[in-house]
Amino acid sequence: MPPLSLRSRLLRGLTAGTAVASLAAGLAACGGDSDASTHPDSAADGTVTVGAVSNGAAKETELKVSEVKSISAKLPASVAKSGKLVIGVGALPSGSAPLTYVGDDQKTLTGSEPDFGRLVAAVLGLEPELKNFTWENLFVGVDSGKVNLAVSNVTDTEERKKKYEFASYRQDNLAFEVAKASKWKFDGDYKGLAGKTVAVGAGTNQEKVLLEWKAKLEKEGKKLTVKHFQESNSTYLALSSGRIDAYFGPNPSLSYHTTRVAKTPNPTRIAGTYSGAGASLQGLIAATAKKDSGLAEPVADAINHLIKNGQYAKWLAAWNLSNEAVAKSEVNPPGLPTDNS
CATH class of the missing domain: 3.40.190.10 (Periplasmic binding protein-like II)
Structure with missing residues (x-):
């Protein structure tokens, strides 16, 4: 590779x-x-x-x-x-x-x-x-x-x-996936994540980004809770039950998932995207x-x-x-x- x-x-x-x-x-x-x-x-x-x-x-x-x-x-x-x-x-x-x-x-x-x-x-x-x-x-x-x-x-x-x-x-792009009923939106500013609990895949680019935001918020006296799950079924179960506020991952796969669950009891939506190359x-x-x-x-x-x-x-x-x-x-x-x- x-x-x-x-x-x-x-x-x-x-x-x-x-x-x-x-x-x-x-x-x-x-x-x-x-x-x-x-x-x-x-x-x-x-x-x-x-x-x-x-x-x-x-x-x-x-x-x-x-x-x-x-x-x-x-x-x-x-x-x-x-x-x-x-x-x-x-x-x-x-x-x-x-x-x-x-x-x-x-x-x-x-x-x-x-x-x-x-x-x-x-x-x-x-x-x-x-x-x-x-x-x-x-x-x-x-x-x-x-x-x-x-x-x-x-x-x-x-x-x-x-x-x-x-x-x-x-x-x-990376993206935040949330329950469709959620009112939260990500506008590109990490400060909007204060007080949220977000799941992310371990060892991924999106985890690196999220942990950097978590460190910034900690310096500002604010908290971002980061969760890891072994597989996506557990992640989506946590999302549907309200144990996490959002799932942060690659936009194509998350957008795909929203189409798969659109007509189920637990529909989701994309709450915002962020460049995979970072803010600059x-x-x-x-x-x-x-x-x-x-x-x-x-x-x-x-x-x-x-x-x-x-x-x-x-x-x-x-x-x-x-x-x-x-x-x-x-x-x-x-x-x-x-x-x-």
């Missing part, structure tokens, strides 16, 4: 946050990589079906996306000639809903990330080919040329820019290609086309991730500093 502990901590947080889901059942066993089955999209008429076979995790949405010749003309010759965009995700062995997992047909790779890769491929006039890897081997795949583009919740970092080029497409920088998730491959620019142009034409917003809304929208895709925007670990 790349020597950046932030991403690994976020990944562990996502795993903990989605342990209640059974959607990942049936994902291929652990290994180097796995070809994904054909997704029920990429139709000849340019229709991309977002949220297909998602087992209710997304609102199935058909989007018409046509090739934009002025953008596809910028593709590297080798990619254009191949006629396909090989998209890598790092979801082996168990997947991570709603980002990437096997759908309810028990064979199709679905999730917000594969769907986004398919939308980008459509703008570029390329056939999407999904390949599933372990997290470590995803980067090996990009390095070796086996993968053109990694679309797998990869955080833009200055360290990674030594080997890769980026096209940003989502904010990298908005963390960004980016499509990742090999440095100097020439892919980042046309991919960013494709993303901006999707933003301008509304398909981007519909993709986010389908997966309940509208609170991670970016106004514009950028090529190699400022990333997480190398000293943030």
Whole structure:
């Protein structure tokens, strides 16, 4: 794995946050990589079906996306000639809903990330080919040329820019999940946590952030109680019973959970988000290609086309991730500093 502990901590947080889901059942066993089955999209008429076979995790949405010749003309010759965009995700062995997992047909790779890769491929006039890897081997795949583009919740970092080029497409956010009946909101100021009891996963980036806030509040004579639970079922039981006020974790997994419990006796909501990179920088998730491959620019142009034409917003809304929208895709925007670990 790349020597950046932030991403690994976020990944562990996502795993903990989605342990209640059974959607990942049936994902291929652990290994180097796995070809994904054909997704029920990429139709000849340019229709991309977002949220297909998602087992209710997304609102199935058909989007018409046509090739934009002025953008596809910028593709590297080798990619254009191949006629396909090989998209890598790092979801082996168990997947991570709603980002990437096997759908309810028990064979199709679905999730917000594969769907986004398919939308980008459509703008570029390329056939999407999904390949599933372990997290470590995803980067090996990009390095070796086996993968053109990694679309797998990869955080833009200055360290990674030594080997890769980026096209940003989502904010990298943490979130507070609370009972739907709760009146509390997080506005970005840690002082609003005074007197609260918050659960967080041990060893995660969000725990590091929360403990820093706890220390600040203690210096101000205020109390923040931090709780740890061994698994997410216990966390959500504590939330529904009122033993904790909030759960602090990666926004995608918490937003996903809110959709799963929306019609249950214990619905929840997102009370606010916070940049995974901290107060001074908005963390960004980016499509990742090999440095100097020439892919980042046309991919960013494709993303901006999707933003301008509304398909981007519909993709986010389908997966309940509208609170991670970016106004514009950028090529190699400022990333997480190398000293943030």
